[in-house]
Amino acid sequence: MEHDVIIIGSGPAGLMCAIQANKRGKKVLLVEKNHNIGGKLPLTGNGRCNITNAEFDIKKLIEKYGKNGKFLFNAFNLFGPKELIEFFESQSLKIKIEDNKRAFPVTNSAKDVVDVLESILINVDVLCNSRMTDFTIKNKQIESIKINNKEYKARNYVFCSGGGSFDLIKKTGHTINKITPALASVKIKDPFSELSGVSIDVLIKKPKIRGEMLFTHFGLSGPVILNASKKISNEISIDLAPDIKELNIDKNKLLKNSDFLPSKVVLKLLELAGINPNKKGNQLTKAERFKLFSLIKNMRFEVLEIVNPMVVGGGVSLKEIDSKTMKSKIIDNLFFAGEVVDIDGPTGGYNLQFCWSTGYLAGTNLD
Numbered sequence: 397m398e399h400d401v402i403i404i405g406s407g408p409a410g411l412m413c414a415i416q417a418n419k420r421g422k423k424v425l426l427v428e429k430n431h432n433i434g435g436k437l438p439l440t441g442n443g444r445c446n447i448t449n450a451e452f453d454i455k456k457l458i459e460k461y462g463k464n465g466k467f468l469f470n471a472f473n474l475f476g477p478k479e480l481i482e483f484f485e486s487q488s489l490k491i492k493i494e495d496n497k498r499a500f501p502v503t504n505s506a507k508d509v510v511d512v513l514e515s516i517l518i519n520v521d522v523l524c525n526s527r528m529t530d531f532t533i534k535n536k537q538i539e540s541i542k543i544n545n546k547e548y549k550a551r552n553y554v555f556c557s558g559g560g561s562f563d564l565i566k567k568t569g570h571t572i573n574k575i576t577p578a579l580a581s582v583k584i585k586d587p588f589s590e591l592s593g594v595s596i597d598v599l600i601k602k603p604k605i606r607g608e609m610l611f612t613h614f615g616l617s618g619p620v621i622l623n624a625s626k627k628i629s630n631e632i633s634i635d636l637a638p639d640i641k642e643l644n645i646d647k648n649k650l651l652k653n654s655d656f657l658p659s660k661v662v663l664k665l666l667e668l669a670g671i672n673p674n675k676k677g678n679q680l681t682k683a684e685r686f687k688l689f690s691l692i693k694n695m696r697f698e699v700l701e702i703v704n705p706m707v708v709g710g711g712v713s714l715k716e717i718d719s720k721t722m723k724s725k726i727i728d729n730l731f732f733a734g735e736v737v738d739i740d741g742p743t744g745g746y747n748l749q750f751c752w753s754t755g756y757l758a759g760t761n762l763d
């Protein structure tokens with residue numbers, strides 16, 4: 397057997413797993429179907445890579461992942477945001493903390509993150525353009541896997557295949573909990589395309605979440621929409637100005653120059669309410685004022701489609717994985733790490749963090 401471990405997928409989970417296994421003297425083969433390593437890493441944080449969230453209180457961190465978060469306790473305790481930042485800084489990649497504890501490389505470059513990881517992989521065999529297409533199982537063990545029609549064997553296998561390859565993984569006997577798009581934007585009927593690029597602080601009514609919403613040419617995006625997207629149904633109702641309790645409009649100003657919201661949004665609302673924007677505040681009728689206020693406090697959009705998900709919800713059932721090691725409870729020599737398992741978090745570095753942490757745990761617990 398040429399390798400101690402074969403890792404499928406070279407995203408953050410696979411890379412961290414490979415680095416830790418190699419550090420512990422394991423002979424590692426890292427397999428990636430794309431021509432480059434890194435998985436989704438180069439795309440993250442708009443190319444800046446929000447590598448983690450610097451929430452060092454593990455209890456608070458876990459709460460961000462909803463009911464499945466408890467599973468991450470061991471992983472975060474051993475290799476949480478603090479350890480991750482130390483890891484990158486020890487590789488001479490300085491990390492800075494921005495608003496909401498979001499952590500980025502000071503160079504603002506996701507490519508630098510991939511390059512640093514790649515530089516530590518020197519003793520790891522990497523096979524790119526290589527897809528795992530099948531495997532054989534004997535006596536509750538993976539016996540061999542098929543990559544590019546060739547058989548490979550190792551003592552251990554780690555599946556870090558992200559949001560793909562679930563049909564294949566099912567063959568292990570593991571339960572795959574329902575796959576749903578998460579951290580996604582929404583395509584809406586009659587989007588306000590003229591507001592594209594405008595961002596405002598809103599309150600989504602259901603699920604109740606407040607934060608920045610971005611108008612796009614096809615619909616709605618921004619952190620609040622991404623975080624709500626798993627639970628958004630056919631209609632979305634939004635309070636466009638959660639801090640405004642009553643509409644205070646300057647009597648002497650033209651309505652189009654009102655500043656209760658950004659001017660482009662004000663103009664759109666006046667258009668929707670059928671109010672002449674060149675009227676002065678004191679010319680606004682009671683009915684018009686009511687209409688305008690209702691639109692601001694309860695803007696409804698018909699959702700056509702959930703688009704551009706950044707992660708998937710669902711995945712390999714946590715009941716079938718040992719949270720202390722990431723080892724399968726069904727197949728003796730199989731481990732999982734990263735998005736492939738049934739965990740996802742909100743925006744802000746939480747998704748990469750659990751991939752690093754579970755990759756670390758798997759890489760340090762191989763037989």
Ligand SMILES: Cc1cc2nc3c(=O)[nH]c(=O)nc-3n(C[C@H](O)[C@H](O)[C@H](O)COP(=O)(O)OP(=O)(O)OC[C@H]3O[C@@H](n4cnc5c(N)ncnc54)[C@H](O)[C@@H]3O)c2cc1C
Binds near residue numbers: 404446526527560733
């Ligand atoms: C646009 C965008 C921006 C994002 N920004 C952030 C951010 O700033 N911060 C954050 O925390 N999260 C962010 N995320 C989420 C984050 O990228 C994912 O949570 C993370 O990449 C998942 O890591 P992973 O290693 O589990 O999987 P992936 O990164 O998806 O890597 C899995 C790899 O496995 C390979 N693979 C799959 N099946 C096979 C097979 N059968 N054979 C061989 N190879 C296979 C794939 O090609 C892929 O390279 C973003 C996501 C997107 C799409």
